[in-house]
Amino acid sequence: MIRLLSCSLHLTTNKFKQMKKMRLLTGFILFGLLLNFSVLSAQEKVDKVQQEKFTVKEGYLLDVESKFGDVEITNVEGNEVKIVAEIWVESRNVSKAEDLLDKLDVKLSQSGNTVSVKTVLPENMNNGKDTKFEINIKIQAPAYSNINMLGKYSNVYIQELNGHAMLDMAYSNFKIGSLNRGNLTPLNEIKFAYSDGHIDKLNWVKMDMAYSKIDLTEASSVVLVSKYSDIKLGKCGSFIVDSKYDKFNVEELDNYNGIFKYSGIKIGNLKRNLEVESAYSNLSVEKIAAGFELIKIDSRYGGAKIILDPESSFTIKAESSVGSVSVPDIKISTEKKNGTDEYFEGSYGQKPKSKIDVVTKTGNVKFSFD
Numbered sequence: 001m002i003r004l005l006s007c008s009l010h011l012t013t014n015k016f017k018q019m020k021k022m023r024l025l026t027g028f029i030l031f032g033l034l035l036n037f038s039v040l041s042a043q044e045k046v047d048k049v050q051q052e053k054f055t056v057k058e059g060y061l062l063d064v065e066s067k068f069g070d071v072e073i074t075n076v077e078g079n080e081v082k083i084v085a086e087i088w089v090e091s092r093n094v095s096k097a098e099d100l101l102d103k104l105d106v107k108l109s110q111s112g113n114t115v116s117v118k119t120v121l122p123e124n125m126n127n128g129k130d131t132k133f134e135i136n137i138k139i140q141a142p143a144y145s146n147i148n149m150l151g152k153y154s155n156v157y158i159q160e161l162n163g164h165a166m167l168d169m170a171y172s173n174f175k176i177g178s179l180n181r182g183n184l185t186p187l188n189e190i191k192f193a194y195s196d197g198h199i200d201k202l203n204w205v206k207m208d209m210a211y212s213k214i215d216l217t218e219a220s221s222v223v224l225v226s227k228y229s230d231i232k233l234g235k236c237g238s239f240i241v242d243s244k245y246d247k248f249n250v251e252e253l254d255n256y257n258g259i260f261k262y263s264g265i266k267i268g269n270l271k272r273n274l275e276v277e278s279a280y281s282n283l284s285v286e287k288i289a290a291g292f293e294l295i296k297i298d299s300r301y302g303g304a305k306i307i308l309d310p311e312s313s314f315t316i317k318a319e320s321s322v323g324s325v326s327v328p329d330i331k332i333s334t335e336k337k338n339g340t341d342e343y344f345e346g347s348y349g350q351k352p353k354s355k356i357d358v359v360t361k362t363g364n365v366k367f368s369f370d
Contacts, residue, residue, distance in 0.1 A: 060115065243260045288307070320358075
């Protein structure tokens, strides 16, 4: 009995020692792997900085071309443009990092009335997964500057601009404080694709966007061509749109004129004019003010829901085919029906001056009061 107990204790002790050795061995292996990973993943960073200062006068052009980095344009008093360009490269191989750094450049120059800031990249960019770089540019310029901007794979910030702006961005993020140029030829123009942006304030602008998102707080007048995009707009005077496969959310408008295909349009408050030609799209307006001038809708294979102020007064002409137009409490003066086709004329309120003109095919347009 004593011998069996002794044997059992001996076996248990050996098993405990073996487990302890295994734990120690596992610990050493994990430590070695972590140490090896740390050595392999250690990155060497090299950089260089370029600085220039140019004297300018009103009417000059700031021409910027940026790739793979940040561009920050802030305002400064006076007649100088100050530029700081920083380039950095990070790699496990320091000689590889230094070689790439030598090939990357930002050319800063002035010729006549133009200040140029241009990113220079090697023709064959094959850095591998272990190497990364950025080209970051900070510019201080007068608010009266005219700017041409080409940005790709960049983050762009513009504080404020009173001059003309031509902005063309792709695969980028941008934030703009305000573009103040008014109804002058040429208009400010912004083009962007596969990009996201926020703009606090625009005056008059032409925009062309694709596969992008924009959040615009306030604008005087916007002419927009867009597709496959998401547009959020706060307050705007006039909004003219040519849209395909888009989503619109607009809080407050004076005038809205749009051609839409395969899009969704939601408007909070509208004051004066609504003119929409749509196909395979849906329109929603939460409130149109009393005293509006014109509502004109031509809808195909879609629908619309519009809420009017009960103090409104208007005349209406409506034509529907395989669909309907409904307006509560109107006085019908003319009505014609032929199968799925219907036409009527009517009015609402006293001494109506506002007008509603609706044509819908294979869809419903519904008006209500609130």
